[in-house]
Amino acid sequence: MAEQRGELNYEDIMTLFRQENKSPQLTKVDSNLYENICSYIKSIRKESEREIAMNPSSHASMMLNDQLKKAIDKAKRVYELRQRKIALLALRKVAGDNPDTGNLTPDELVLFSSMTSVFAAHKDSNADFEELGPRQPKQQADMVYLPDTPSKKACEEKKAATPEALEAELVMARVLEDVPTFAGVDRDYKLKKEDIVSLPKNIANTLASHGKIKLIGSA
Incomplete structure (x- = not known):
């Protein structure tokens, strides 16, 4: 059942998932993608609940419930796939590249901007390793023993x-x-x-x- 509900239908979501999963680049989508997905899921959920209330064992109620579960699952997968690709774009931006953001929705542009800021802040906080030479061995007599300090891993976990x-x-x-x-x-x-x-x-x-x-x- 691929009945149209609002601006999106079940087959649209399945097709979008297949395209997004196959392509290493962000696919071109409607600027209101997530709003349309939300509208579709809300609509099919109401229809499924209505069918289940009338006859939970009917073919229609089982089909609608199955489509609802699959639509939610594939919508989440689309979001996750696109989120990973946006993160890669943000990393390229921080590295000095100028990635194409033309296929991002307005909400995704906000996410891209936030990721870029986070990655840039993390990059700026790192030491300049080119200025750090190899540690020179010291004579045992010159060594000064200090109290144990937290490990790098512990510090990173605390920071996280x-x-x-x-x-x-x-x-x-x-x-x-x-x-x-x-x-x-x-x-x-x-x-x-x-x-x-x-x-x-x-x-x-x-x-x-x-x-x-x-x-x-x-x-």
């Missing part, structure tokens, strides 16, 4: 747990109810019920703990 690091990690979520506009580190957020959005992990965890959203993907 900071609010800034959590803010930079993005996850995908479905909005369960309207959320009034609130301010994030990078921009203001206004969430509408049934939206599929990408949010910083710490914000997403807070909203999820209050039942405002449901997590469905991660960076």
Whole structure:
């Protein structure tokens, strides 16, 4: 059943997944891709619930429920595939390249900008290894023993747990109810019920703990 619902249908999502999975580059999509996917899933979910309420064992209810599950799964896969490609574009940008961002949606451009900022900040924080020569061996008599210091791994793990690091990690979520506009580190957020959005992990965890959203993907 490939009935049209809004601007997108079931076959569109399947085709989009196959194309995105096959191509190493971002495919050209509608600028309202994620809004259209959200609209389709909302529509088919309502139709599936209606059919199940009438006859849960009917062919129509089972088919709609199967399509709903597959559509959600493939929509998540499309998001994840595109997110990885956007991350590669951001890395190229930080490296001095000028990658083509013409196939990004407006929401993806925001994600690209955020990733570029995070990668650039990480790059700038690294030491200039060209200025660091090899350590010269010292005589045993000249060595000074200091108290044990945390390992590099422990320091990195501590850094990864900071609010800034959590803010930079993005996850995908479905909005369960309207959320009034609130301010994030990078921009203001206004969430509408049934939206599929990408949010910083710490914000997403807070909203999820209050039942405002449901997590469905991660960076």
